[in-house]
Amino acid sequence: MNIVLYAPQEIPKTLTARVAISRLGEHLQAFLNANNISNWTPDEDYVLRDDKLADVLVTLGTAKGMTIAQMKYQARRVRRLAKAGGAIMKLNHAYSMVANCLGYRDFKTSFKCRSVDHYVDNLWLTGMLLRDGLLASERPESWPSSRITDELRARMRFNKIRSNIINPIKKRGRKARSQKEQEFLESKRHEISRGGSAPFETRE
Structure with a gap:
């Protein structure tokens, strides 16, 4: 060989x-x-496109946070894209999808955790999630103590007080309200709904 x-x-x-x-x-x-x-x-x-639902959801997940008005605006956008793809989506489900993109269980939870100026932070960036992670419990007192959770608890307490002031006036009905109360509600409605179509800031 x-x-x-x-x-x-x-x-x-x-x-x-x-x-x-x-x-x-x-x-x-x-x-x-x-x-x-x-x-x-x-x-x-790959370039994310604004006419594809999956790409839009990925983009929303990169936001540092959004105002309540921006969240509602983006939810309507998500709903339109779903409809264009042949799916029927309820608006409250679209609200929850946007809240999920920011790390919250649903829109109601994100609404409770908004700041004084109606801003909702992206919890994915902090590692604290109100859906499947450390903050999965609906009871704030059971959350682990940290700067983020302490801030969220404070916001929830403030928003509860704010709701206790506004909700009784709403329930009385327009005819039963005084002019001052009606003007107060209009100012609050304008405050929370302005700037919805404004672009949101994304992380680097």
Whole structure:
């Protein structure tokens, strides 16, 4: 039997990236870039579109937060996109989907956790979730203590007081209200509904 020995051949294409790596995630990205057959770049890989429901939901999840008016505006947008795709969606379900994108169980929970100026923070960015995570319980007193949960508890207490002032006036009906009470309700309605179509700020 004849055995032929060949000299080591040079590898035509490097399989690992020749860059300094400080984190494991950078090694993976460098490997993909070094073996990039189709010449894609991260920025060119996929562009989120505003006419696709899934893309819109992903974009909403990148928001730092939204006002109640912005959440309602985006919910109507989600509902329209669902209808364009042949699905019938109730508006309250669309509200809940937007709230889910910000880390809340439903719109009602996010409404209770809004700030004084009706702003709802994105809890996905904090690691504290009011749906499937640490804050899954509906009882605020059972939440783990942290800066975020303490702030949310304070907001819920404030919003409860605010509702206790506004709701009795609403229940009386327009004819039974004084002019001052009617003007008060109109100002509150304008306060919470303005700026719905304004763009929201996204995380870096």
